[in-house]
Amino acid sequence: MAKNYYEDGHTMDWHNSTGKDVVSGQPVTVGAITGVAQHDIPNGTHGVLMMTGVFVLPKVAAETWQRGARLWLTKDGHLTKEPKDGTDENPLAGTAWITTNPGETEGRVRLGY
Incomplete structure (x- = not known):
């Protein structure tokens, strides 16, 4: 080692x-x-x-993203494809594990990648 x-x-x-x-x-x-x-x-x-693994977390319901898209976390704890909220940086969450559709309230994210 x-x-x-x-x-x-x-x-x-x-x-x-x-x-x-x-x-x-x-x-x-x-x-x-x-x-x-x-x-x-x-x-x-x-x-x-x-800090690793795939988790089901709340998402911004209006958004859609493809598997493998980079995701961030909003201040209220929702997954988003937006790296910024206005001028504030959103912390990195990881990558989308599956494709999502508008109206869905949950997404799957692989943390840290």
Whole structure:
């Protein structure tokens, strides 16, 4: 093993200082990337975020995208194909795992890629 290996990066230890409880399966923004809470993480406690894998998350219902499209996360936790919300950068979520259609409220995203 390489002597500079740190970890596989599939999970990240995270301290919830958002002021709100985070529920299992909820997307969480860490800097410019997105993870998903492995378990409920009450405010003020530590928990684990999953940083890889394919997850079903809420999407901007009016949007459609093709499998493999790059996706970002809006401030309210919805997948979008828009890298910016006005002048604000949206954090990277990953890539679309399947094609979506207008009116659908959920999408499948492969985190981090």
